[in-house]
Each structure stands twice: as C-alpha cells, then as structure tokens.
Amino acid sequence: MDVWSVGGKKFQKKSSTGAVNFLQLVEEIFNQCGADEILQFSGTVRRVWLRRNEAVFEGTFVHPSILVQRTSTAVEEFAKANAVEDKLRARNVMAVEEVWRPPCHGWWKVNWDASLGKEQGWMGFGVVVRDDRGQLLAAYSKTLRGNLEVAQAEARAALIAIQFCRSLGLEHVHFEGDAKMVITAVNSSDPDWSSMGFVVEDIKHELQAMTQWCFTFVRREGNKAAHTMSKLDIRSFLDNTWLYEPPECISEILQMEQVAPIAIEFH
Structure with missing residues (x-):
C-alpha cells in the first residue's frame, strides 16, 4: 500500500x-x-x-x-x-x-533500368527477364544518343522493356523497376501531364496488348541485374540480346538472386 x-x-x-x-x-x-x-x-x-x-x-x-x-x-x-x-x-x-524475388508461378519477372551519361551524350537501357525459379530467359541492353531527364529516361526504359517482352511473345509479366515515379504513373488511371507523360501513355497503350501484367517498385538493391545491364558497353550504341545464357557482367548477380525462395503472389 x-x-x-x-x-x-x-x-x-x-x-x-x-x-x-x-x-x-x-x-x-x-x-x-x-x-x-x-x-x-x-x-x-x-x-x-x-x-x-x-x-x-x-x-x-x-x-x-x-x-x-x-x-x-x-x-x-x-x-x-x-x-x-x-x-x-x-x-x-x-x-x-530489397532483394530480388521471383514472380509467382507461371509469370515472368522483368527488371528494367536506365543509366545516363549526360556529359558523353548517351543513355543506356537494361532489361532482364527471369522465370519463377530465377532462371534467365533473356537479357537486353540498348544505347541511344542524346540526353533526357531522369524520369523521362526511366519511363523510356520501361517502354523498351515492354516492347522487348512483346517481341518475345511473353504474357503474364511482372515488371519491376526502381523508378517509383514512373511506376506510380503507369498504375494510375489519370493522365500524366509531366515531362514523361507522353512516354507513359505509350506504355499504357503497349500494355493493353498483354494478357496480364503488373508494375511494382523495388529499391536499387533488388534491381542490380537490370542496372548493370543499362551500363553494359554503353559507348557502342548497339542493341544486344542474350537468350538463356547471361552476359558475364550479371552472371554472379543472377546466381546469388536465384536462391531467393519467396514468391510474390498476385490475384
């Protein structure tokens, strides 16, 4: 008491x-x-x-x-x-x-990214396509001359990733990148009046031709492979495609990320 x-x-x-x-x-x-x-x-x-x-x-x-x-x-x-x-x-x-995770069963995970060399006057784009076991289907790098703002370049990278997937005939695609602004714009039903708006509208148009898709954000640590691809042979101004066998620059990254056991389900 x-x-x-x-x-x-x-x-x-x-x-x-x-x-x-x-x-x-x-x-x-x-x-x-x-x-x-x-x-x-x-x-x-x-x-x-x-x-x-x-x-x-x-x-x-x-x-x-x-x-x-x-x-x-x-x-x-x-x-x-x-x-x-x-x-x-x-x-x-x-x-x-922040680590890369495989998509749900039957889906493809497509990571994309852009790199800018403003002083050199070039832009690099990287795309990496993997299945639900983390196995590589295809990798793609593209270089363009010119300069864009970061948001515009990232939106262009997303568009390139979609076009690359369509060229492969892929359906049920999970697109993942580290440009939150672009992903928010793509997922929005409202028109985008920003400087990247015209690219966003192209993205939405391209996506209409796909059976099922989703766009999600991941931090740079979970987007390493695509980021590395966007810097690959950046000065050659060539388009490069790898099927099943990855370029040496991302081999170790893919091996490390392939062990990720958790899949993200979308309903």
Whole structure:
C-alpha cells in the first residue's frame, strides 16, 4: 500500500480498490490502462516482490519512493532497448524487401533500368527477364544518343522493356523497376501531364496488348541485374540480346538472386 500510494494517480486509486484478489486487480488494470501504464504496473509489481524477498532473506528495507524511482528507471531503459530493437528489426525487414524475388508461378519477372551519361551524350537501357525459379530467359541492353531527364529516361526504359517482352511473345509479366515515379504513373488511371507523360501513355497503350501484367517498385538493391545491364558497353550504341545464357557482367548477380525462395503472389 505504501508503494502504490507514491505511484501514479491511477495506481493510487487502485490501491484502495475493492478487488477480491490479485488476478482481479490485474484484469482491472489491463482493461482500464494504456500500454505505458501497464508496463509501469508490471515493473512495480516485480519490484515489490524483489523488495519483499530482500526484506525476508537479507533483512534490508527499500523505501517506497526509491522503489518507485527504480521502477521508472528500469521501465525507461526497457522502452529504449525495445526502441533500438524495433529499429534493427525494421532495417532487417527493409533489407529483406530489397532483394530480388521471383514472380509467382507461371509469370515472368522483368527488371528494367536506365543509366545516363549526360556529359558523353548517351543513355543506356537494361532489361532482364527471369522465370519463377530465377532462371534467365533473356537479357537486353540498348544505347541511344542524346540526353533526357531522369524520369523521362526511366519511363523510356520501361517502354523498351515492354516492347522487348512483346517481341518475345511473353504474357503474364511482372515488371519491376526502381523508378517509383514512373511506376506510380503507369498504375494510375489519370493522365500524366509531366515531362514523361507522353512516354507513359505509350506504355499504357503497349500494355493493353498483354494478357496480364503488373508494375511494382523495388529499391536499387533488388534491381542490380537490370542496372548493370543499362551500363553494359554503353559507348557502342548497339542493341544486344542474350537468350538463356547471361552476359558475364550479371552472371554472379543472377546466381546469388536465384536462391531467393519467396514468391510474390498476385490475384
């Protein structure tokens, strides 16, 4: 009673509650208090028990106000430790989300990207097509002269990827890139009035000819193969296609990403 009387106001009231037993008291606390107060209550209960043991077995006595102060300190340390753990967990989740993942069964995953060499006056585009086991079907690189803004170049890369897939006769295609602005525009039913709008409209037109498709965003870490392809032999200004056997520059990337066991399902 002495301990609870120097605690929070809610606990002061509860110290004089008509609860028949401790279980009923705990149920009332859990039903009427928030998470922080429940944590404080649990910490105080633990300290009361330890104080009782110290008094019985060691003959020591801790003043109620000191006990409450120690409880508050312990609760703060517990909260800080959990906050750090939550941040680490969030980082781990993000890291998991950033790896390449295979598409659902029966679909093709097509990664695309663009690279710009503004000083040299060129643009590179890369496309990588894999099945639901991570096996390469085709890789493609293309170089164009000229300069575009980043969003325009990324939109052009997406268009090139779609046209490449149509040339291969692919249906059920999951397009994935690291240009969120382009992906948002493609998935939107509203017209795009930005500088890349005319390319976005071409993309939507090309997609109408495909049986089933989806456009999703992935961070650069999950788009390594396509990014590398966009920089391949950038000064040659040639179109290059690889079927089944990847170019050496992405062989190791594909091998590492092929082990990813999780598939993303679309319904």
